[in-house]
Amino acid sequence: xxxxxxxxxxxxxxxxxxxxxxxxxxxxxxxxxxxxxxxxxxxxxxxxxxxxxxxxxxxxxxxxxxxxxxxxxxxxxxxxxxxxxxxxxxxxxxxxxxxxxxxxxxxxxxxxxxxxxxxxxxxxxxxxxxxxxxxxxxxxxxxxxxxxxxxxxxxxxxxxxxxxxxxxxxxxxxxxxxxxxxxxxxxxxxxxxxxxxxxxxxxxxxxxxxxxxxxxxxxxxxxxxxxxxxxxxxxxxxxxxxxxxxxxxxxxxxxxxxxxxxxxxxxxxxxxxxxxxxxxxxxxxxxxxxxxxxxxxxxxxxxxxxxx
Amino acid sequence: xxxxxxxxxxxxxxxxxxxxxxxxxxxxxxxxxxxxxxxxxxxxxxxxxxxxxxxxxxxxxxxxxxxxxxxxxxxxxxxxxxxxxxxxxxxxxxxxxxxxxxxxxxxxxxxxxxxxxxxxxxxxxxxxxxxxxxxxxxxxxxxxxxxxxxxxxxxxxxxxxxxxxxxxxxxxxxxxxxxxxxxxxxxxxxxxxxxxxxxxxxxxxxxxxxxxxxxxxxxxxxxxxxxxxxxxxxxxxxxxxxxxxxxxxxxxxxxxxxxxxxxxxxxxxxxxxxxxxxxxxxxxxxxxxxxxxxxxxxxxxxxxxxxxxxxxxxxxxxxxxxxxxxxxxxxxxxxxxxxxxxxxxxxxxxxxxxxxxxxxxxxxxxxxxxxxxxxxxxxxxxxxxxxxxxxxxxxxxxxxxxxxxxxxxxxxxxxxx
Numbered sequence: 001x002x003x004x005x006x007x008x009x010x011x012x013x014x015x016x017x018x019x020x021x022x023x024x025x026x027x028x029x030x031x032x033x034x035x036x037x038x039x040x041x042x043x044x045x046x047x048x049x050x051x052x053x054x055x056x057x058x059x060x061x062x063x064x065x066x067x068x069x070x071x072x073x074x075x076x077x078x079x080x081x082x083x084x085x086x087x088x089x090x091x092x093x094x095x096x097x098x099x100x101x102x103x104x105x106x107x108x109x110x111x112x113x114x115x116x117x118x119x120x121x122x123x124x125x126x127x128x129x130x131x132x133x134x135x136x137x138x139x140x141x142x143x144x145x146x147x148x149x150x151x152x153x154x155x156x157x158x159x160x161x162x163x164x165x166x167x168x169x170x171x172x173x174x175x176x177x178x179x180x181x182x183x184x185x186x187x188x189x190x191x192x193x194x195x196x197x198x199x200x201x202x203x204x205x206x207x208x209x210x211x212x213x214x215x216x217x218x219x220x221x222x223x224x225x226x227x228x229x230x231x232x233x234x235x236x237x238x239x240x241x242x243x244x245x246x247x248x249x250x251x252x253x254x255x256x257x258x259x260x261x262x263x264x265x266x267x268x269x270x271x272x273x274x275x276x277x278x279x280x281x282x283x284x285x286x287x288x289x290x291x292x293x294x295x296x297x298x299x300x301x302x303x304x305x306x307x308x
Numbered sequence: 309x310x311x312x313x314x315x316x317x318x319x320x321x322x323x324x325x326x327x328x329x330x331x332x333x334x335x336x337x338x339x340x341x342x343x344x345x346x347x348x349x350x351x352x353x354x355x356x357x358x359x360x361x362x363x364x365x366x367x368x369x370x371x372x373x374x375x376x377x378x379x380x381x382x383x384x385x386x387x388x389x390x391x392x393x394x395x396x397x398x399x400x401x402x403x404x405x406x407x408x409x410x411x412x413x414x415x416x417x418x419x420x421x422x423x424x425x426x427x428x429x430x431x432x433x434x435x436x437x438x439x440x441x442x443x444x445x446x447x448x449x450x451x452x453x454x455x456x457x458x459x460x461x462x463x464x465x466x467x468x469x470x471x472x473x474x475x476x477x478x479x480x481x482x483x484x485x486x487x488x489x490x491x492x493x494x495x496x497x498x499x500x501x502x503x504x505x506x507x508x509x510x511x512x513x514x515x516x517x518x519x520x521x522x523x524x525x526x527x528x529x530x531x532x533x534x535x536x537x538x539x540x541x542x543x544x545x546x547x548x549x550x551x552x553x554x555x556x557x558x559x560x561x562x563x564x565x566x567x568x569x570x571x572x573x574x575x576x577x578x579x580x581x582x583x584x585x586x587x588x589x590x591x592x593x594x595x596x597x598x599x600x601x602x603x604x605x606x607x608x609x610x611x612x613x614x615x616x617x618x619x620x621x622x623x624x625x626x627x628x629x630x631x632x633x634x635x636x637x638x639x640x641x642x643x644x645x646x647x648x649x650x651x652x653x654x655x656x657x658x659x660x661x662x663x664x665x666x667x668x669x670x671x672x673x674x675x676x677x678x679x680x681x682x683x684x685x686x687x688x689x690x691x692x693x694x695x696x697x698x699x700x701x702x703x704x705x706x707x708x709x710x711x712x713x714x715x716x717x718x719x720x721x722x723x724x725x
Contacts, residue, residue, distance in 0.1 A: 060380045061405025144557060147491045147567070162489055167554040169700060254500035254558060255689070259696045275377050276685045278401070 195229030
């Protein structure tokens with residue numbers, strides 16, 4: 001009680017002379033200041049700090065000193081960086097189209113299913129709710145050689161030679177990608193379903209009266225009208241695949257990103273440089289490069305896919 | 309007015325609370341999470357507090373993966389532990405970061421340390437100062453599944469003594485299915501586990517080489533001995549087909565599940581293997597080479613006093629460090645964690661040497677080497693990749709070895725700057 005009285009009586013001068021509009025403005029900014037300040041301190045300030053760190057040789061235990069672009073030239077000359085760069089783009093180039101294609105097909109047909117619609121939708125969404133780390137560990141055991149690997153057990157029961165999967169430099173990346181795609185499907189299906197539901201049914205009715213085939217309806221009506229949803233999902237899932245980390249790290253914790261760096265994405269390289277080797281400056285330089293890649297790809301996609 | 313009274317009341321109650329806590333000095337102890345280690349430390353703290361009622365010790369633990377980062381960040385921020393556990397290989401990092409302080413010679417005389425502890429304690433010495441003391445040390449030994457030995461017609465009480473006998477025993481105990489896939493390995497291959505230590509400090513020396521020279525700052529294994537050691541290791545999978553890297557995910561998992569007859573692991577695995585119910589296992593010294601030469605790798609976590617501890621906290625921290633590196637604490641640690649006492653007298657009792665499990669590990673300590681890692685994770689990765697290039701990529705061991713030597717030298721050189 002006494003607190004409230006105190007608050008109302010104190011700023012008797014300036015506050016009472018303000019108009020209602022001014023007061024509302026101050027209140028509005030007062031509330032907005034909280035998230036703004038939060039973003040500046042938690043997001044923007046560390047981002048700028050990372051740019052600064054990338055031109056130093058900070059290692060946590062030793063004070064930072066300015067080294068110019070040494071970290072960037074080292075990165076450019078590091079064969080590991082180019083391997084990791086290639087891996088990161090493989091995740092993107094394979095992951096985004098495959099996951100979007102599957103989720104669109106599922107959503108397209110799920111939209112027409114009435115029988116147990118919610119139940120099936122929930123089933124697809126379930127993996128999205130599962131912790132990536134837990135999922136990666138389960139898949140890690142799926143991929144094991146006989147006698148414990150489920151997939152290899154099935155293969156060898158059909159007389160097919162067992163596959164190395166995670167122990168192969170060529171099969172490991174797709175093997176890591178599969179659970180990542182599977183995990184993201186649920187979310188993409190829900191978004192696609194919402195996009196499909198938003199299309200007015202009158203368009204379909206008119207098209208059917210005019211005698212358009214189902215294929216033509218899909219090409220001429222559904223796809224163009226679902227495009228905003230598609231743009232959102234392309235950008236969203238591209239960023240997701242470019243930042244892939246937990247699936248890769250957890251599916252092979254003894255040799256993260258291995259074997260022979262064949263599954264290592266850029267984010268994992270940053271993590272190891274920073275929190276295993278403590279080369280913070282070098283890690284910051286890698287982060288800046290990742291930031292620029294994400295920025296460029298997002299801008300490019302928005303430009304290509306926006307409405308002309 | 310009432311509000312001010314309330315404020316004053318709160319302030320007074322805080323002040324009384326704070327002053328009632330002043331009597332006992334509270335120090336913080338940090339270590340990483342490992343069930344038995346935490347349990348052992350809780351017992352030690354309870355005993356220590358009983359003997360020193362004026363000191364309270366608070367234990368804080370973190371996952372191993374974040375441990376170093378958290379310790380570094382918090383000490384630099386002026387918070388965190390007064391006594392901290394650190395791997396011997398991190399000492400340089402912790403000193404250069406001004407995170408730990410040298411032990412005062414009055415409280416911990418060098419002569420006493422050198423007389424009482426195993427020689428591997430030298431890894432904690434810089435100049436004339438010691439920077440920490442271990443409670444326990446760990447060494448490697450060969451674990452073998454007695455049931456698998458019996459089933460293969462081998463004597464379960466006569467495990468392999470040389471590396472040739474090791475290969476022979478592994479060949480007899482390996483089981484394969486109709487297509488030739490291994491369903492139970494004779495020997496585990498896991499460079500990510502302890503095999504890289506076995507390769508580096510044991511096999512290379514047994515083939516006549518040395519892993520490093522110049523205080524472990526120059527990689528020296530890119531020679532005939534290193535090549536023989538690597539070929540021996542990769543041949544276990546490629547030629548003898550007695551094991552397979554990645555089989556059952558990890559070597560220790562394969563052994564635990566009873567699907568590997570032999571594995572090389574450390575004392576720290578005893579707690580976990582102790583719960584195996586389905587078969588009986590034994591431990592023996594790491595096999596010697598044909599000339600009878602043996603080697604081993606020993607390592608330890610030491611406890612050090614941080615730069616944060618000052619005044620009465622420093623005095624309390626010294627008392628606590630002295631207690632956790634006392635023979636009494638070492639006994640508790642060995643019983644609970646299964647790690648070997650770091651003091652000679654506490655370790656080399658006739659009872660311990662005759663012990664079927666501790667005996668082989670203790671014998672290993674007498675001829676053990678300690679690698680002065682600059683970046684343990686990165687140097688281990690070099691060994692993992694070296695083996696993988698041969699096992700997965702089919703690369704010639706000689707080329708792979710040269711690449712590994714070059715990569716590891718680069719890591720060491722970068723850390724020296």
